[in-house]
Amino acid sequence: MSTVNAANAAAKKGMTPLNKVLAIIAVAMAAITAVFGALAGLRFYQARQMNAEAERVTAQAQSIRVSSWCAKVTPDNVPRIDQIYGEYRAFEQEMRDAVDAECPGRVNAAYMVSTYRAADMFTASIECKTIKDNTAVSCTGTVTTKTEKVPSLANYSNTTVKLSLEVGTSQGFIIPAHSTPDVVTVTVPPSGSTTVEFETSYDSAWGDFYKVPVTSFFPND
Known part of the structure; x- marks a missing residue:
């Protein structure tokens, strides 16, 4: 038999059993590699999506906390302002920023x-006189921002200031015989001065001496 005929005969016999097994294994390995590659890509995508969602939820939660704190800083919450500002100081740096x-x-x-x-922050210059048969007092005057404090309040639209009326039986009294808290509320503009006028009840038994101190303030945005 010639060499050419021998080669053709070998080709006609096809792949040997071993070669067939190896081919099947190669195909299987390629398929497995493709599957694992796809799974890895899916896991990476899912992990990235989870991280993005976690960041979104964290940012949303922080935004809610920020808005909640800002909403607390109001004139009505002046009595709690020490606690509220303490919360701000206790925030982590990122939250404070x-x-x-x-x-x-x-x-x-x-x-x-x-x-x-x-x-x-403020000075009140108020004069009062008794009216209505000594059953009430009428008071007028001004509330003025102290000169050195005007720059601190210049960027606010105005400042809410509350005053009280204290009456005593001796001049220079420390403890009043009667006190009317928040007897009047005024709005002080950035220029630093406003007028005050109010009436309130009075009893001569409280005494003939009075003070009208400023008791609280709040700068408004």
């Missing part, structure tokens, strides 16, 4: 109200 960006004016307002007494 977010609050600073969201409501810087309220952060500064909380700082001032928790740091300074109303008397440190």
Whole structure:
């Protein structure tokens, strides 16, 4: 038999059993590799999606906390302002930065109200006289921002200031015989001065001496 005929005969016999097994294994391995590759890609995509969702939820939660804190800083919450500003100071730095960006004016307002007494910020010059057969008093005057504090309030639209009326039986009294808290509320503009006028009940038994101190303040955005 010639060499050419021998080669043709071998080709006609096809693949040997071993070669067939190896081919099947190769195909299977390729399929497995493709499947694992697809699974790895899917897991990576899912992990990325989960991370993105976690970041979104975290950002949303932080946004809610920021808005919640800013909403607390109001004139009605002045009695709680020390606690509210304490919450701000206890925030982690990232949270404080977010609050600073969201409501810087309220952060500064909380700082001032928790740091300074109303008397440190404002001066009240008020005169009162008895009216209605000594059953009431009529008071007029001005409330003025102290000169050195005007720049601190210049960026606010105005400042809410509350005053009380204290009456005693001796001049220079320390403990009043009678006190009327929040007897009047005034709005002080950035220019630093406003007029005051109010009437309130009075009893001569309380005494003939009075004071009208500023008792609280709140800078408004």
